[in-house]
Amino acid sequence: MNTKHNFGAGPCVLPASVLQQAANAVLNWNNLGLSILEVSHRSSDFENVISKTELLVRELLQVPDHYSILFMQGGASTQFSMLPMNFLKGRGKACYLDTGFFAQKAIREALLFGEANIVNSSADKAYSYIPEDYLVDKDAAYLHCTSNNTIEGTEMFQFPHTSIPLVCDMSSDIFSRVINVEDFDLIYAGAQKNMGPAGMTLVIVKDKFLERIDQVLPAMSDYRIFKEHGSLYNTPPVFSIYVAMLNMTWLKDQGGVTVIEQRNIEKAEMLYTEIDRNSLFYGMAQGKHRSRMNVTFSMYNQQQESSFLDFVEQYGIVGIRGYRTVGGFRASLYNALSIESVIELVKAMRDFEHIYVN
Ligand code: PLP
Numbered sequence: 001m002n003t004k005h006n007f008g009a010g011p012c013v014l015p016a017s018v019l020q021q022a023a024n025a026v027l028n029w030n031n032l033g034l035s036i037l038e039v040s041h042r043s044s045d046f047e048n049v050i051s052k053t054e055l056l057v058r059e060l061l062q063v064p065d066h067y068s069i070l071f072m073q074g075g076a077s078t079q080f081s082m083l084p085m086n087f088l089k090g091r092g093k094a095c096y097l098d099t100g101f102f103a104q105k106a107i108r109e110a111l112l113f114g115e116a117n118i119v120n121s122s123a124d125k126a127y128s129y130i131p132e133d134y135l136v137d138k139d140a141a142y143l144h145c146t147s148n149n150t151i152e153g154t155e156m157f158q159f160p161h162t163s164i165p166l167v168c169d170m171s172s173d174i175f176s177r178v179i180n181v182e183d184f185d186l187i188y189a190g191a192q193k194n195m196g197p198a199g200m201t202l203v204i205v206k207d208k209f210l211e212r213i214d215q216v217l218p219a220m221s222d223y224r225i226f227k228e229h230g231s232l233y234n235t236p237p238v239f240s241i242y243v244a245m246l247n248m249t250w251l252k253d254q255g256g257v258t259v260i261e262q263r264n265i266e267k268a269e270m271l272y273t274e275i276d277r278n279s280l281f282y283g284m285a286q287g288k289h290r291s292r293m294n295v296t297f298s299m300y301n302q303q304q305e306s307s308f309l310d311f312v313e314q315y316g317i318v319g320i321r322g323y324r325t326v327g328g329f330r331a332s333l334y335n336a337l338s339i340e341s342v343i344e345l346v347k348a349m350r351d352f353e354h355i356y357v358n
Pocket of ligand 1: 010074075076077078102146148149150151169170171172190191
């Protein structure tokens, strides 16, 4: 069993009970005498898995019937190009909110298919906040935003209300908090934060929005094909979908997204309170835009950072090194990370301060 306090940003942290069930299924799934890794994706057993996973997504996120749920592959990075390929190509322009590294990547891919108008950007302050005012072009194909900026540690708590379709990359905070799906026309998210192992990409799309696609596309880049075939046009990432199903069942048993959101608020508040109190550390993201999923912080004396990384090892803490272009630390507080792990990190920060400030 894993015994570490894993603050890594991905692949995801999974509850011990989910890991145990996944391990059992790898050896002998449902007493079929077959591993989940060997079972046919066309079998009724797996069809049950995919339909149960869809039902769980609908239930946990309150997805209305006029939205389709698609299980795709290629990670959120594939969505960066697939989205404009389906909806921007031939339509001139789309709008993008530039809030960080992944938003930038999405913009670069959009430019392959049309104009990407940046409606606002927080690049001026190292992406430490979410810009709150922007004007969209009324004839743009959609407005794209990123709900949680995994690397910079900012999160959107208010979403734009616009007359054009709203698309959101929710890779790193989906299932961590209550959202109103009807605010969006398309939501996409890679699995490997709060869903399951990398492999599956979740897309939730309004059926009316899908009707706008009017071009011939490669099958694997066409949302309509995935809808028509119930996400079984080709071989799906069986294991990733299966573990996501186990993990969503775990989330439901915890009380669902409302309950996990409260827990996530508590964990984030505990850590930010210590960052603000401790004389050695400071938070990188601005107050009200601070992410509950990825807490970025640094040390006033940067030379102490590597000592702190070594120091936390004795507490069983792993995965807090900041992203290579940002530096400092990043503690990811995904759903399965327990409050005890946060308590341990806070303790390590206090103990370190005790040793070095005297
Ligand atoms: N968008 C966000 C917000 C992410 O956090 C990530 C990865 O961490 C990506 C996109 C890229 O996802 P993938 O690696 O699944 O392509």
